[in-house]
Amino acid sequence: MTFPSPLPAELAVLLTDDDAAPFWEMTRQRRLCFQQCSDCGTFRQPPGPLCPNCRSRATTWTETPGAGTVFTFTTVVHPVHPAVVDFVPYLVALIEFPDVPGIRLVSNLVEVEPGAVSIGMSVEVAWDEMSDEVVIPRFRPAA
Amino acid sequence: MSLRDKTCIVGIGTTPFFRRGGSGTRTEIDLMCEATLNAVADAGLSVDDIDGFSFYHNGFDAGRLSSVLGIPELRWSSVVSGGGGGSQGAIANAAAAVAAGYADVVLCVKALKATGPGGRRIGRPRLRDQREPAGGPDLDFNYPFGLMSPGQSFAMMARRHMHQYGTTTRQFGEVAVTTRLHASRNPAALHRTPITLADHDASRVIADPLRLLDFCLETEGGTALIVTSAERARSLRQTPVHIRAAAQGGSGAWGQGIYTHQMPGDEYTSSGHRPLAARLYSAAGLGPEDIDVAEMYDHFSPLVIMQLEDYGFCAVGEGGPFVEDGGTRWDTGRLPVNTHGGNLSEVYLLGFTHTIEAVRQLRGTSTSQVQDAEVALVTSGPGVNPTSALILRR
Ligand SMILES: [Zn+2]
Numbered sequence: 001m002t003f004p005s006p007l008p009a010e011l012a013v014l015l016t017d018d019d020a021a022p023f024w025e026m027t028r029q030r031r032l033c034f035q036q037c038s039d040c041g042t043f044r045q046p047p048g049p050l051c052p053n054c055r056s057r058a059t060t061w062t063e064t065p066g067a068g069t070v071f072t073f074t075t076v077v078h079p080v081h082p083a084v085v086d087f088v089p090y091l092v093a094l095i096e097f098p099d100v101p102g103i104r105l106v107s108n109l110v111e112v113e114p115g116a117v118s119i120g121m122s123v124e125v126a127w128d129e130m131s132d133e134v135v136i137p138r139f140r141p142a143a
Numbered sequence: 144m145s146l147r148d149k150t151c152i153v154g155i156g157t158t159p160f161f162r163r164g165g166s167g168t169r170t171e172i173d174l175m176c177e178a179t180l181n182a183v184a185d186a187g188l189s190v191d192d193i194d195g196f197s198f199y200h201n202g203f204d205a206g207r208l209s210s211v212l213g214i215p216e217l218r219w220s221s222v223v224s225g226g227g228g229g230s231q232g233a234i235a236n237a238a239a240a241v242a243a244g245y246a247d248v249v250l251c252v253k254a255l256k257a258t259g260p261g262g263r264r265i266g267r268p269r270l271r272d273q274r275e276p277a278g279g280p281d282l283d284f285n286y287p288f289g290l291m292s293p294g295q296s297f298a299m300m301a302r303r304h305m306h307q308y309g310t311t312t313r314q315f316g317e318v319a320v321t322t323r324l325h326a327s328r329n330p331a332a333l334h335r336t337p338i339t340l341a342d343h344d345a346s347r348v349i350a351d352p353l354r355l356l357d358f359c360l361e362t363e364g365g366t367a368l369i370v371t372s373a374e375r376a377r378s379l380r381q382t383p384v385h386i387r388a389a390a391q392g393g394s395g396a397w398g399q400g401i402y403t404h405q406m407p408g409d410e411y412t413s414s415g416h417r418p419l420a421a422r423l424y425s426a427a428g429l430g431p432e433d434i435d436v437a438e439m440y441d442h443f444s445p446l447v448i449m450q451l452e453d454y455g456f457c458a459v460g461e462g463g464p465f466v467e468d469g470g471t472r473w474d475t476g477r478l479p480v481n482t483h484g485g486n487l488s489e490v491y492l493l494g495f496t497h498t499i500e501a502v503r504q505l506r507g508t509s510t511s512q513v514q515d516a517e518v519a520l521v522t523s524g525p526g527v528n529p530t531s532a533l534i535l536r537r
Contacts, residue, residue, distance in 0.1 A: 074298035
């Protein structure tokens with residue numbers, strides 16, 4: 001299912017490198033995966049070449065169903081770039097996942113009014129196809 | 144090995160302060176030179192005495208600056224990595240270079256232009272074709288979500304602080320009101336009309352919970368300081384201000400802070416200065432009870448509250464009540480903070496204006512003078528790594 005994107009495709013042009021590329025390759029398949037150390041199990045975000053806990057280079061991409069909670073959020077009212085003038089206000093939030101401990105994902109909250117958002121609320125992933133190349137994970141209140 | 148009291152700040156200088164666009168066609172290096180000449184004159188030195196440069200925030204081409212200023216021989220030059228977090232670190236590096244014998248008289252200099260030659264609006268996002276490699280692919284985890292400016296990131300940290308500790312937007316407002324009160328007493332400050340909590344509450348929301356009056360100014364100008372040995376300082380024009388101790392850095396896990404938002408545990412609701420505070424006090428042989436006045440980098444009002452906590456002036460979570468009780472007012476507060484009007488009301492030039500005000504306090508020449516001020520804390524931009532801080536003493 002698709003919904004009107006809260007933000008312009010102009011923002012979703014990726015500069016990605018070899019470490020981060022798998023994240024975006026998997027979001028194209030509507031799979032949310034995070035980099036996890038194959039040796040000690042520590043997750044890391046943003047992606048990088050080494051586990052900061054045990055310095056192993058062995059890496060797994062571990063999929064999560066994307067059921068998370070809101071750690072904090074802001075309603076962006078002032079457009080800091082001309083590209084978003086027609087898109088304010090929009091909600092930016094940090095999402096934590098119980099099955100992916102130790103990391104957070106910057107994302108957006110959609111299908112919800114700012115006044116109805118609270119820290120700790122349960123959310124689920126809502127895929128947003130910006131182009132053939134780029135699919136962005138955003139979040140809506142959990143059903 | 145300790146740097147304690149081995150070096151001094153002996154000269155301070157600025158250009159006039161300008162609102163955005165106000166410096167017109169004047170170049171960045173022109174502003175740097177004017178501030179430098181003023182600092183050298185303040186110290187009772189000559190430009191010919193300068194043999195070292197200390198920079199931060201991407202620095203400046205040392206070869207060009209040395210030729211334009213007519214430096215006889217440049218013996219040392221260095222840049223602290225990162226942004227406004229490096230301001231006090233640049234002074235710390237100058238002190239280290241003098242103590243090591245690399246240079247005798249180090250110029251610490253910074254100019255900022257938001258427009259015109261060399262100008263760039265701080266905090267203004269640049270989309271893909273304008274992004275810098277240093278920001279790199281990590282910004283892929285920000286820009287597609289519309290997280291594109293420091294103010295938006297600090298808004299999320301402020302919201303979490305409110306959630307965890309009961310901090311209120313009224314307390315953010317108190318920071319803005321107190322800082323403006325101090326600016327109203329400083330003829331050089333760009334915003335001098337006093338404001339009230341009602342004015343703060345009526346200012347427009349930029350990124351909830353932060354309002355316009357929680358944000359620093361967008362301004363232009365140049366700043367310079369001269370660092371030399373304590374021995375040489377004794378024969379110069381001004382009361383020497385000793386660099387008692389310095390600290391730079393932050394937790395490794397802090398990472399890129401406000402850009403990646405992976406700060407660990409309770410550090411998310413801190414300024415990132417907590418590990419520096421412990422090292423700084425230890426190096427100084429002093430504690431929070433010894434600080435007479437603090438000049439804290441105030442790009443956003445909640446960060447003053449977090450720094451009060453991180454530097455131990457109150458318990459973690461108690462920074463809001465500390466400011467609400469008037470704790471930071473210059474005349475009656477337990478700890479006068481930003482007695483020049485700070486980045487919120489005086490001018491925002493990425494850090495040295497706070498050091499300059501601390502020097503004035505210790506010389507006894509501030510426009511909001513703290514009686515008998517002997518020891519001052521100065522901090523650099525929170526939220527990034529490295530940040531940095533100094534303790535200065537008369
Ligand atoms: Zn590991």
